Amino acid sequence: MAGTGKAHLRxxxxxxxxxxxxxxxxxxxxxxxxxxxSGVSFDLVRGETFAVxxxxxxxxxxxxxxxxxxxxxxxxxxxxxxxxxxxxxGNDLRDMRPAxxxxxxxxxxxxxxxxPVSAVLAEPLKVWNKGNQVEIDAKIDELLFAVNxxxxxxxxxxxxxxxxxxxxxISIARALALDPTLIICDExxxxxxVSVQAxxxxxxQDMKDRYGLTLIFISHDLAVVKMISTRVMVMxxxxxxxxxxxxxxxxxxxxxxxxxxxxxxPIPDPDRRINAGLIQGEPPSPVNPPSGCRFRTRCPMASxxxxxxxPELREVAPxxxxxxxxxxxx
Amino acid sequence: xxxxxxxxxxxxxxxxPRGALKAVNHVNLELLKGESLGVxxxxxxxxxxxxxxxxxxxxxxxxxxxxITYNGQDVTALPKDEVRKLWGTGxxxxxxxxxxxxxxVRRIGSQLTESLTVRLGMDKKVAREKAIQLLKRVxxxxxxxxxxKFPYQLSGGMRQRIMxxxxxxxxxxxxxxxxxxxxxxxxxxxxxxxxxxxxxxEYNMGMILVTHDLxxxxxxxxxxxxxxxxxxxxxAPTRALFKNMKMPYTEALFKSIPRLETPTxxxxxxxxxxxxxxxxxxxxxPFANRCPYVQDKCRAQAPPLVDAGDNxxxxxxxxxxxxx
Numbered sequence: 001m002a003g004t005g006k007a008h009l010r011x012x013x014x015x016x017x018x019x020x021x022x023x024x025x026x027x028x029x030x031x032x033x034x035x036x037x038s039g040v041s042f043d044l045v046r047g048e049t050f051a052v053x054x055x056x057x058x059x060x061x062x063x064x065x066x067x068x069x070x071x072x073x074x075x076x077x078x079x080x081x082x083x084x085x086x087x088x089x090g091n092d093l094r095d096m097r098p099a100x101x102x103x104x105x106x107x108x109x110x111x112x113x114x115x116p117v118s119a120v121l122a123e124p125l126k127v128w129n130k131g132n133q134v135e136i137d138a139k140i141d142e143l144l145f146a147v148n149x150x151x152x153x154x155x156x157x158x159x160x161x162x163x164x165x166x167x168x169x170i171s172i173a174r175a176l177a178l179d180p181t182l183i184i185c186d187e188x189x190x191x192x193x194v195s196v197q198a199x200x201x202x203x204x205q206d207m208k209d210r211y212g213l214t215l216i217f218i219s220h221d222l223a224v225v226k227m228i229s230t231r232v233m234v235m236x237x238x239x240x241x242x243x244x245x246x247x248x249x250x251x252x253x254x255x256x257x258x259x260x261x262x263x264x265x266p267i268p269d270p271d272r273r274i275n276a277g278l279i280q281g282e283p284p285s286p287v288n289p290p291s292g293c294r295f296r297t298r299c300p301m302a303s304x305x306x307x308x309x310x311p312e313l314r315e316v317a318p319x320x321x322x323x324x325x326x327x328x329x330x
Numbered sequence: 331x332x333x334x335x336x337x338x339x340x341x342x343x344x345x346x347p348r349g350a351l352k353a354v355n356h357v358n359l360e361l362l363k364g365e366s367l368g369v370x371x372x373x374x375x376x377x378x379x380x381x382x383x384x385x386x387x388x389x390x391x392x393x394x395x396x397x398i399t400y401n402g403q404d405v406t407a408l409p410k411d412e413v414r415k416l417w418g419t420g421x422x423x424x425x426x427x428x429x430x431x432x433x434x435v436r437r438i439g440s441q442l443t444e445s446l447t448v449r450l451g452m453d454k455k456v457a458r459e460k461a462i463q464l465l466k467r468v469x470x471x472x473x474x475x476x477x478x479k480f481p482y483q484l485s486g487g488m489r490q491r492i493m494x495x496x497x498x499x500x501x502x503x504x505x506x507x508x509x510x511x512x513x514x515x516x517x518x519x520x521x522x523x524x525x526x527x528x529x530x531x532e533y534n535m536g537m538i539l540v541t542h543d544l545x546x547x548x549x550x551x552x553x554x555x556x557x558x559x560x561x562x563x564x565x566a567p568t569r570a571l572f573k574n575m576k577m578p579y580t581e582a583l584f585k586s587i588p589r590l591e592t593p594t595x596x597x598x599x600x601x602x603x604x605x606x607x608x609x610x611x612x613x614x615x616p617f618a619n620r621c622p623y624v625q626d627k628c629r630a631q632a633p634p635l636v637d638a639g640d641n642x643x644x645x646x647x648x649x650x651x652x653x654x
Contacts, residue, residue, distance in 0.1 A: 055515045056486065163373070163604070193372045193542045198586040198598035205597065220515045223588040227596060246594045264520040266545030268587050270568045273549045279517065281471070282487055 005313035006041045008243045008321040016181060016214055017044035017067070022076035024059070024066045032287050036062040037073070038238040044182070049208065049215040051229035051246075053222060053261065057283055059238040060218045061105075064184045067216070068100055069093060081181065098128060098178035105187040107167035111159035117144070117170055118155045124177045143173040146210070147203060165196035169203065176207060184216045189224060201228055223265045226250060234258045237283050237294040240313060244320040252330055254322040256299050293325065301326045333399075334504055334536040335361040335384070340396035342376075342383045348609045353379040355560040356396070358635075361504070364534040366527075368547030368568070370583065371557035374605050377540045378426075380557070381506045384538075385421055386413040401503070418449045422502035426509035428489035432481040439477030442496055449500045464495040468525060487518035491525070498529055504536040505529075511546065523550050545587050548572065553641070556580045559605050559616040562635070566642040574651065576644035578621050615647070623648055 006020065024037040037059040044050050052060045066073040069085050078085045085096060104110040111120055121140045130136065141151040147169040159167055168188060175183050185204065189197040205228060208215055219225050225232055226246045234241040234255060242255040253259045260278035279298045284290060292310050296302035303326065311323045342354040354376045361367050369377045383394050386405065398405045400420065405413055425431040433441055439461060446457040458477070465473035468491040481489055490510060497505060507526060511519035527550050530537050541547055547554055547568070554571050556564040556579065564577040575581045585599045592598075603620040606612060615621070618628040625648060633647045 055517055194544075195372055195542075195583060195586045195601045198588070198600045201588070202597050202600060205595075221588070222516070223590050223592075226590055226594060227588045227592060227598065229594065250590055260517060262590065264516040265590055266516075266519070266523075266543060266548070267589070268545040268548045268572070268584060270548045270572050275520075280469075280521070282485055282518065 005240075005323065007313045007315055008240075009041060009043050010045065013043075014046045015043045016046045016081055018077070018079040019043070019067065020077040020079075022063065022066060022078065023074045024062050025074045028287070034286050035238050035289055036286060037066060038289075039076075040235070040238070040240055042233055042240070042243070044214055044216065046181075046214055047212065048230040049217055049228055051217045051219060051225040051232045052235060053219060053225055053232060054235035055220060055283060057237070057286065058235045059286070060235050061186050063235070064102070064186050064216060064218050067184065068097075068102060098124075099181040101175040101178065101180040101183045103168070103171050103175050103183060103185045103188045106191055107164055107171050107188075108159060108162075110171055111167055113159050116156045116158055120159075120170065121174055121177055124174065128178060130178070139177070143176055146176065146207065147173045149173070163196070164192050165199060168192065168196075168200050172200075172203065172207065176211060179211070180213065182214050182216065184218070186218045187220070188217075190219065190221065197224070204228065221265070222250070222261050234261065237286055237289055239294050240323060241295065242320075242322045242324075243313070244317075248317065248320050252317060252320065254316055254320065254327040255324050256301055256326075256328060257295050259328055293323075332363055333360055334363045334365070334401065335359075336397075336399040337380075337384065338397045338399070340380070340383060340394070340398060342379050342388065342395075343393050344389075345391045345393070346609065350393075351608045352611075353392075353560055353608065354383060357562050359555055359562065359565070361536045361538065363503070363536060364530070365553070366530060366537045366539060366551045368551035368554040369538060369540045369557060370542065370544055370547055370554060372542055372583075372605065374559075374608070375557040376560040377557050378508055381423070381508055381538055381540055385417070385423055385506060386410075387423075418445050418500040418502065420502060421504050421506065422497040422500070423506040423508065424490075424493050424497050424510045427513055428486055428493050429481075429513065431493055432489060434481055436480075437477065438479050438481070438484075438492055442477070442492065442499065445496065445499050460499070461495075464499055465492075467498075467529075468492075468495045469521075470495075486514055487522065490514060490518075490522055494522070494525065494529070498533065498535075501533060502535060504538070506538050506540070508540045509542070510539070512541070512543075519546070526550070543587070544584055556583070560608065561616065561645060562643075563617070563645045564643065565635075566644075567640070570640060570642050574642070576638060576642070576649040576651070577646050578623050578650060579617050581650055582620075582622075615645075623650075 020041045022037055022040045026034045028034055054060050067078055118140055121143055122136050125136045125139060144151040149169055189200050217229055229246055232246050232249050233243045236257050242258050253262055263275040263278050284297055290297050292308055293306040296306040305325050311325050313321045313323045316322050337357055337359045340357045344351045371377045382388055384398055442461045443457040446452045446460055462473045465476055470476050470491055511522050539547055539551055551568050553567045555562045558579050564580045582601045601620055606616050614629040615633055618624050627647050633645050635643050635645050637643055
């Protein structure tokens with residue numbers, strides 16, 4: 001798996017983000033290079049929720065940050081609203097920033113503990129000169145109402161006075177402040193309790209409908225992704241494995257890695273034990289990834305071909321793409 | 331099977347500037363040798379405090395009442411250094427956050443052999459051999475190399491395996507696992523849970539698995555205690571609990587789990603509202619404000635723990651599917 005290719009791109013649709021051959025590498029030590037993202041391509045149609053799924057270290061968070069040019073990717077193209085962000089600098093890039101916002105994994109540490117909520121939300125509005133104090137105050141109240149917090153109660157409190165779920169609501173309000181087109185959600189619910197997780201997922205869905213947002217939803221939990229996304233991309237060690245709509249992906253899984261991910265989701269039923277044995281161990285180091293298909297070292301179906309040749313993404317069913325030499329047979 | 335651990339009327343409260351904070355209220359639980367108990371609840375439900383109170387790991391601001399009988403011995407009556415002797419060989423604990431539970435400036439080898447030399451009196455060479463065996467047992471590749479590493483060189487899953495190796499190193503009779511997989515990926519979570527179940531059978535350990543996720547406990551426990559605001563609100567054998575939930579809170583937790591079968595775009599049912607303030611003593615059922623089936627009686631009077639037979643207990647005036 002873990003292939004390259006662009007068969008899954010959708011030219012002609014209302015594309016707001018087009019990422020092609022994105023590569024992100026970090027230098028570590030004197031001569032080692034971490035290959036965090038290696039030639040990933042995907043596109044985003046306005047209004048969809050695009051999920052990026054994979055284990056820790058597969059490059060999904062790096063991918064999200066590289067889209068925002070934080071830091072700039074090593075090579076590749078990131079075309080957002082018809083502008084190639086990798087070629088923009090200084091104020092030109094800065095002008096694009098309000099349209100793309102991010103929600104981080106750890107809601108508590110992503111808020112300044114010394115600022116009251118009103119200051120947290122006012123900051124982006126002030127930086128971008130969105131009106132006088134009265135208008136800004138009105139906007140803050142509107143944002144807090146939108147995320148189901150009572151402005152009168154929360155405005156003057158600081159982040160440490162809130163639970164994780166409430167902090168995540170404030171982070172969502174902050175991301176909404178500048179009326180963005182795209183929000184990148186990096187594991188927004190993975191540090192929350194299941195009961196709170198459901199509230200935040202519903203809230204994201206509501207905000208998306210209300211403000212006409214397009215979301216990139218980064219997660220390691222396939223069950224969460226299934227609830228919320230319209231298209232899913234599975235990543236492994238910096239490469240794309242499989243791209244499909246969620247129903248198709250779960251019902252007709254083609255990639256052995258996706259199959260293992262699906263099998264690992266805990267099931268709240270004592271009579272159905274989950275199958276942890278499909279893949280063992282952990283991904284190899286991205287400093288020295290395996291040749292050919294990067295998943296072959298953990299894949300039950302790996303052959304000589306997998307070591308020699310990297311699989312390319314190809315369409316195996318309508319709008320279902322997989323990068324594997326020996327895809328799962330239904 | 332004989333009883334390994336028995337909690338009777340266990341309560342824990344903390345002294346805070348706003349008054350006493352009641353974290354655990356009159357809990358009664360029992361664990362047999364080799365049995366696995368899941369303790370499930372939201373953040374703030376008292377599940378972590380419960381396991382720490384049992385281990386004797388509470389801070390000075392805490393007050394503990396009730397009895398904890400371990401192997402027929404009341405540990406609440408024991409002096410501190412006697413309790414300490416139970417740690418490692420009697421009870422051991424795996425903490426939630428494998429990133430911070432290990433000492434960052436000591437090598438894995440020295441952290442792993444510490445309990446072996448201190449507790450079991452092994453000499454260094456024997457302890458090293460034993461440590462390698464332990465690392466192999468928790469399926470860590472190249473155990474000899476691992477002994478030389480520092481925690482920052484390892485992934486979360488590897489660190490959690492090290493924590494497990496340390497916890498089982500002195501052959502404990504009972505293991506507390508406090509959210510052992512919450513910080514891990516689903517694939518690694520599945521592996522770690524499988525490993526814990528294997529080890530439990532192999533060493534015939536009792537295990538208390540503390541988690542907020544009913545999905546995690548379903549396949550790995552014999553019985554489950556659901557906690558809410560410091561109370562055990564439902565207590566039943568695992569199969570019976572999933573088949574026949576009595577307490578609306580258990581049902582609400584169960585329904586809020588995202589599943590693979592759910593069609594895309596479905597809204598998950600949520601539990602609105604929050605836990606009650608643990609420093610206030612309000613009448614009625616603590617779940618009343620969030621319960622979809624609430625009636626007047628629930629707000630006026632706290633329900634007692636009802637015995638539904640077959641070791642199934644619940645705390646509700648109007649249980650799902652009727653009483654008893």
